[in-house]
Amino acid sequence: MELLKRYIPVLFLLALVVAFQLVTHFTETTYYLTQLTMSAYYSIVVIGLCVLMGYGGQISLGHAGFFAIGGYLAGALTTHNLISLKHHALVSFLDKLGLLVTSSDLYGGELLTVEPWAACITAVLSAGIIGLAIGGPVLKLKGHYLAMATLGFGIIIFRIALASAYFGEADGISGVPAFMLLPGIEVSGGFGARVLNYYIAWGVLIVGIILLLNLIHSRVGRALRSIHGAEEAANAMGINTARYKLYIFVLSAVFAALAGVLVTHYNGGIGPSEAGVMKSVRYVAIVAVGGMANIWGALIMGIVLNFLSLRGVFGSYDDAVFGIILIAIMLFAPQGILQINPWQQIKSRLSLLSPKSGEEATD
Amino acid sequence: MALLEIQNLNRRFGGLHAVNNVSFNVEQGMIKAVIGPNGAGKTTLFNLIAGNLPANSGAISFKNTKINSLKPYQIAARGLSRTYQNIKLFHGMTALENVMVGRHIRSKAGFLAGMLNLPWTWAEERRIREKAMEYLDLLGVSDCADTEISNLSFGQQRGVEFARALATEPTLLLLDEPAAGLNIYETAEIGRLIEKIRDSGITVLLVEHDMSLVMDISDEIVVLSFGEKIAEDLPHNIQQNEEVIRIYLGDED
Numbered sequence: 001m002e003l004l005k006r007y008i009p010v011l012f013l014l015a016l017v018v019a020f021q022l023v024t025h026f027t028e029t030t031y032y033l034t035q036l037t038m039s040a041y042y043s044i045v046v047i048g049l050c051v052l053m054g055y056g057g058q059i060s061l062g063h064a065g066f067f068a069i070g071g072y073l074a075g076a077l078t079t080h081n082l083i084s085l086k087h088h089a090l091v092s093f094l095d096k097l098g099l100l101v102t103s104s105d106l107y108g109g110e111l112l113t114v115e116p117w118a119a120c121i122t123a124v125l126s127a128g129i130i131g132l133a134i135g136g137p138v139l140k141l142k143g144h145y146l147a148m149a150t151l152g153f154g155i156i157i158f159r160i161a162l163a164s165a166y167f168g169e170a171d172g173i174s175g176v177p178a179f180m181l182l183p184g185i186e187v188s189g190g191f192g193a194r195v196l197n198y199y200i201a202w203g204v205l206i207v208g209i210i211l212l213l214n215l216i217h218s219r220v221g222r223a224l225r226s227i228h229g230a231e232e233a234a235n236a237m238g239i240n241t242a243r244y245k246l247y248i249f250v251l252s253a254v255f256a257a258l259a260g261v262l263v264t265h266y267n268g269g270i271g272p273s274e275a276g277v278m279k280s281v282r283y284v285a286i287v288a289v290g291g292m293a294n295i296w297g298a299l300i301m302g303i304v305l306n307f308l309s310l311r312g313v314f315g316s317y318d319d320a321v322f323g324i325i326l327i328a329i330m331l332f333a334p335q336g337i338l339q340i341n342p343w344q345q346i347k348s349r350l351s352l353l354s355p356k357s358g359e360e361a362t363d
Numbered sequence: 364m365a366l367l368e369i370q371n372l373n374r375r376f377g378g379l380h381a382v383n384n385v386s387f388n389v390e391q392g393m394i395k396a397v398i399g400p401n402g403a404g405k406t407t408l409f410n411l412i413a414g415n416l417p418a419n420s421g422a423i424s425f426k427n428t429k430i431n432s433l434k435p436y437q438i439a440a441r442g443l444s445r446t447y448q449n450i451k452l453f454h455g456m457t458a459l460e461n462v463m464v465g466r467h468i469r470s471k472a473g474f475l476a477g478m479l480n481l482p483w484t485w486a487e488e489r490r491i492r493e494k495a496m497e498y499l500d501l502l503g504v505s506d507c508a509d510t511e512i513s514n515l516s517f518g519q520q521r522g523v524e525f526a527r528a529l530a531t532e533p534t535l536l537l538l539d540e541p542a543a544g545l546n547i548y549e550t551a552e553i554g555r556l557i558e559k560i561r562d563s564g565i566t567v568l569l570v571e572h573d574m575s576l577v578m579d580i581s582d583e584i585v586v587l588s589f590g591e592k593i594a595e596d597l598p599h600n601i602q603q604n605e606e607v608i609r610i611y612l613g614d615e616d
Contacts, residue, residue, distance in 0.1 A: 003480075211478040218477030218484060219470055219491070222456075226464045229453030236413060238439035238468035238531060247474055293455070 006213055009296060010206060018204045021195060033198040035310040040201035041263045043302035046286050047295055048255025051212050053284070054293030055221060057228030057255040058139060059147045061280045062154035063256045066127045068161055068275030070257030071264040073123035075173035076166060077114040078265075081105075086112060103177070104340040116179040120261045127257030128250050132245050135211075135249040139242065151277065158275040172271030179265035197266060204262065205299075209253060212295055224248055225293075278319040285326040291336020300338065364427050366391040366537055367412070372421035372584045374407055375574035381407040384421070384427065389535070394557060394567045399587035400610060401519035405570040406448060408587070409539050412568075413445050416440045423558075424536065440468050444533035446524050448540045448570075452610045458523045459508040462495035465530030469494075502556070517544055529560070536560065538569035540590050542576050554580045586610075 024030045082100065085091045091112075094100050099118040103111045114122070114301040129309050138149045161167050168174075178188030186193070187200055215221050226234040227241050235241045273279070288307055291296030305325075308314065314321040329337065365388035374382040381404045389395045397405050410416040412423055414435040423430050430438050444465075453461050464536060470491055472484040499505040502522040507515055521541070528536060541557065542550040554576050561567050571577045576585065577598070584601045586594040588610045594601060601607055 169386070214480040215474065215478045218480070219467065219472040219488070220474050220477040222460060223462055223467060225456055225460070226453040230451045232397055232415065232435075233447070233451040233453065234464065235435040235463050236415075236439055237527065238436050240434075240436050251474070352420055 003215075006217060007210075010142055010210060010213070013209075014206060017199075021198060025195075030194055033127035033194050035307050037194075037198045037201040037266065038263065038304075038310055039268065039303045040198075040205045041259045042283075042306045043299055044205055044259035044262075045256040045283050046290075046298050046302035047205075047208055047212055048252035049283050050287045050290065050295055050298035051216060051224075051291070052248050052252040053287050054291070054295075054298070055216055055224045055228060056245060057224075057231075058245055058249060059143075059284065060150040060249070060252070061147050061277070061284060062150035062152075062157070063252070063283050064275055064277070064279035065154040066131060066253040066256035067260040067279070068157050068270070068272075069127040069130060070123045070260030071270040071274060072125055072161055072167050072173065072260075074116070074119045074179075074261040075176045075264045075270050077119035077122060078116050078179075079113060079173055079175055080166070082114075083110050107211075113177070116177065116265065120179065120258075123261050124254055124257045125330065126252045127260075127309035131250040131253030135246045135253075136303050139245045139249060151280070152275055154275070154280045158277065159273060161272045161275045168271075170272060172269055172274075173264075173280075174269035176264050176270070179262070187262055189268050190267050201262070201266070204258075204362045209295065209299065216295070220244070228293075278322070281326065282319070282322045285322045285329070288329045288334075289325055289337050291338050294336060294338065297336050328347040365389060366426065367568065368422075368424045370422045370424075371410070372408070372411060372423065373419045374404075374411055374416060375419055380590050382411060382418075385587070385590070385592045386421075387585050387592065387595055389532075389566060389568050391566055392561065392564065393582040394561050394569070394580055396581040396584045397568070397570045397587060398572075398574070398577055398584060403587040404590040405587055406539060407590075409445070409537055409570060413443065413537060439531060440535070442532075442534035443537065444528040444535075445532040445537035446521075446528050446539060446541060448543060450517075450520050450523055450524050452520060452527070454511075454513055456512065457509050457516065458499060458504060458512055458519075458526075459495055460491070461492050461512055461523055462498050462526045462530050465498070466491040466494055468531055495526075495530055498530045499523070501529070502526045502569055512514040518549055521545070525556070529565075533565060535566045535568060538567060538571075540572060542571060542573045550576055 020036070021033065024032050045063055045067055049060060052058055052060060059112070091100070095112070099115050100112055101115045103113070105111050134153050138146065138153070156160050161172075162170060178186040178190070180186040181200065185196065185200065187197060189197070223234065223239045223244055226239065227239065227244060231241055260270070260274070263274075274276055286301050287298050289305070290299070290301040305322075309318055367389040369388070370386050372382055372385045373380070385408065397408060399405055400401055401452050407416065411418050414430065414437070418431060425438070425441060425443060428441070430441065453464060472487055476484050496505060496508065499508055502525050504519050504522040504526065507519055512520060515523065526543070538557070541553050545553060550573055557567055557569070558580055581598050584596060584598055584603070585592060586601065586607050591609070593606050594604050596604065
């Protein structure tokens with residue numbers, strides 16, 4: 001019964017995803033699918049961050065950094081030509097394991113690159129390990145200090161992406177090949193693959209949502225919420241609070257990195273703007289608008305705001321809009337925009353007007 | 364060997380010697396009270412025992428193992444649970460969920476099992492819920508099981524905190540001023556409850572200001588003053604102790 005209640009919204013979402021694809025098909029507006037695909041990928045970062053912030057109570061202003069670690073590593077590994085190192089022991093060993101692929105470039109030259117699956121796993125694992133290494137010391141901090149430390153991490157990743165020749169400096173990485181998930185199913189930005197990629201992105205997102213919904217309704221989710229509620233008491237109840245905070249941090253980093261990998265293959269490249277601080281602020285703003293401890297809220301706002309942003313609705317004020325959203329939410333609706341119940345608001349306004357009014361809760 | 368043994372325990376905060384060379388034992392199955400005027404070091408002593416503060420020197424052994432350098436969660440896992448002077452419940456969670464957290468050390472579903480919602484965790488969750496409900500029942504607060512705790516009265520919150528501490532099935536329960544903020548009827552009730560807890564086999568160590576409660580229910584009393592132990596005896600003898608009378612009547616009250 002309770003399980004049903006948990007999964008019904010997922011089924012509803014699934015139906016909505018299919019319905020939307022059909023609508024765009026019949027109205028010949030399939031170009032919307034591109035932005036919806038991208039929005040779905042960015043929302044993977046958002047839901048991971050939502051569990052970290054809303055349930056674990058730990059802020060991160062460095063999640064664009066983890067996204068970038070995923071994207072850049074996958075991009076670099078699948079594009080850098082190893083042919084000149086072909087006889088190097090390590091390269092030939094990897095080749096023998098089947099972790100490298102040979103192809104030819106535009107001019108017929110031989111290309112030897114890392115197979116996308118191997119690159120993806122390396123990228124996501126690296127993000128997890130970096131999250132573990134950073135999270136260990138940083139999560140001892142609280143509040144503003146944690147925010148600043150994670151911000152610092154984000155800036156470091158951004159500067160590395162911008163300065164390193166391996167990661168393409170200001171140009172980023174381009175020419176990233178398609179990522180074949182299964183035979184016939186590949187992540188790519190090809191024109192004909194639009195519908196398929198729309199379903200891949202939403203499929204991955206929905207699996208992510210199911211995993212996180214399960215987690216927050218489990219013993220671990222309860223422990224995370226208790227850390228948010230009163231960390232000292234949680235520790236006194238036998239919860240290894242440091243470890244739980246670290247694990248949820250790493251989990252959210254892995255979600256961000258996976259999104260980074262998929263976006264990079266989908267776009268065929270990645271640039272330093274994906275690693276920028278404003279991206280991290282944007283993810284935090286979306287989680288806040290969605291209501292912090294509310295995966296569905298984070299998802300809805302993640303899709304809507306990213307979609308509008310990608311459609312160019314905010315124009316060149318894009319980042320400013322997300323800054324304003326963050327300020328406005330903190331001032332007027334710290335519980336998130338979806339928690340505002342208009343009916344309740346009207347009722348409480350009316351009860352203020354009538355002289356016999358009782359004490360009506362406004363929230 | 365006693366259940367809890369405290370030997371020559373010291374803790375200083377700068378120039379303040381908050382706990383000064385304190386030693387005493389808590390035997391299995393008793394209610395032991397620590398009393399003393401404000402600032403005597405009672406809460407510091409509790410924080411040392413529960414692992415929230417490191418001691419400067421001295422030893423604390425629980426069930427014959429030294430627990431000085433252990434973290435609070437490790438001490439909790441060994442069977443020591445506590446309540447706080449100024450109730451520390453988990454905000455944003457219901458009363459039932461608060462008590463369910465108390466079952467943490469008695470259950471084991473981890474990150475992976477949770478994310479994959481493995482079938483064996485369902486039975487575990489159901490048991491956690493049932494047990495938590497039993498403890499809410501025991502404390503007479505089961506009717507607010509689904510209420511978020513900040514909407515509960517002070518007395519109800521204290522009940523939920525008690526239930527949460529008991530839900531860990533501790534061997535030793537530390538109660539930091541369980542009667543603070545309660546009226547005389549509620550205080551008498553909490554006294555009966557603490558005796559009931561003791562009779563169920565749980566050893567209780569409490570810090571309390573309410574003398575009538577302490578004298579009523581304690582099997583033994585330790586008196587602290589300015590961080591030092593000045594007496595340890597049966598309640599009847601403590602009432603006659605000249606020095607105890609002097610510090611209580613001379614300095615305060």
